[in-house]
Amino acid sequence: MLDIQNLNVVFGSGRLGVVAVKNLRFEVKQGEAYGVVGESGSGKSTGLRAICGLAPITSGRVFVDGRQVTTPRDKAFYRTVQMVFQDPYASLHPRHTVDRTLSEPLAIHGKRDEGRVLQALKEVGLSPSFRFRFPHQLSGGQRQRIAIARALILRPKVLLLDEPTSALDASVQAEILNLLDDLRQRLGLTYILVSHDLAVVAHLCERLVVMRHGEVVEETSSTALRLGKASNEYTQSLIKASQGFTREPTVFAPARRPR
């Protein structure tokens, strides 16, 4: 579904140039959730933004569903690929109702449909009563549900998720991750999930790349990491940093009674 080939993104030029992404390459199968993990500033967001046309591609090629993307991306691209951002407070227009937020993509693509708005609310676990609310009348988790509903409204095949739960409390974070996992399975979606938190990526993705300073350090799997098979030192440090990283429960032998 996605084929990223030697993607490079350079901001500025000459001595002041910043190589934000260097030779990023991976393939994502249809229906797969693929993770990109790395500390802040490692180039994760820039890589994702370059795929969807929000950052310039300096060199390299991006294929979606077998077709190379064009610059600028065309309407068909945004019917196939949608993005969800970290901060649901910034990504929703404060003076637009949920109804308007969800109707706009339909209108732009000439597909106005009231039933579709209600269906989208239902898909993200919100009742029809949310339809005429404003963002300030929603919790952080509810806002992110609306941002996800907006991304899904045109029935895309691919979601690019940039730290979709990083602005949320831990319990809400788990709810949103479970919702995303459920939606992927029900709708057959393909994801790229970017996060600085290995636990978040491991929750949703089987395969993943670890990035540092714009480069891929290693491609690995959640299973390999759970089994303690991180070959790279940097990946090991991310595992340590990620406190919630789920391991197989350790079975402790009962303490022996002193004789």
Ligand code: ADP
């Ligand atoms: P991450 O998402 O992993 O935290 P980013 O992709 O946001 O990392 O940033 C990677 C690098 O690119 C950083 O050094 C950042 O300062 C730089 N960068 C990102 N966007 C721009 C931009 N628009 N102009 C110049 N440099 C940028």
Ligand code: MG
């Ligand atoms: Mg980022």
